[in-house]
Amino acid sequence: MSGPIVLVLRLLLTISLYGFLVWAFIYLWREIKLQGELLASRRVPPISLTITRGKFAPQVRHYIQPEITIGRDPACECPVDDVAISARHARLSYHQNQWWLEDLKSKNGTVLNQEKLDMPTVITSDDEFTCGEVSFIISLADDFLMPPTKRI
Numbered sequence: 001m002s003g004p005i006v007l008v009l010r011l012l013l014t015i016s017l018y019g020f021l022v023w024a025f026i027y028l029w030r031e032i033k034l035q036g037e038l039l040a041s042r043r044v045p046p047i048s049l050t051i052t053r054g055k056f057a058p059q060v061r062h063y064i065q066p067e068i069t070i071g072r073d074p075a076c077e078c079p080v081d082d083v084a085i086s087a088r089h090a091r092l093s094y095h096q097n098q099w100w101l102e103d104l105k106s107k108n109g110t111v112l113n114q115e116k117l118d119m120p121t122v123i124t125s126d127d128e129f130t131c132g133e134v135s136f137i138i139s140l141a142d143d144f145l146m147p148p149t150k151r152i
Contacts, residue, residue: 048139068092084132
């Protein structure tokens with residue numbers, strides 16, 4: 001009599017164990033899928049740089065990548081032909097939901113809003129920074145995507 005009861009209990013325990021494992025895998029799959037969708041929805045806001053150099057007409061360049069390197073090196077995302085600029089002079093990077101400007105130990109330094117840049121600094125729209133003899137004005141996504149009549 002005890003043999004069939006033990007067998008039934010072992011079958012119930014086995015079924016419950018496999019049921020728990022299936023539930024755990026389904027739960028983990030849904031969580032991984034949800035986290036992937038959250039990461040995919042996180043987008044880098046576009047940034048626009050207005051480049052002014054001497055008597056030349058200003059150039060406007062738009063970027064959507066999370067890191068922009070400025071320098072003489074043609075491999076930089078924003079190459080600038082100026083002898084006062086280092087090969088890899090400065091970097092704009094997007095992290096912690098903000099744009100940051102960092103000097104890459106350039107020879108002539110980077111100046112942000114008339115102050116020498118010594119450490120990575122958060123930038124905002126209409127900030128102006130200078131590398132060598134070239135000036136850059138920053139426009140963040142909200143400013144250049146908004147119609148001109150709504151700007152304050």
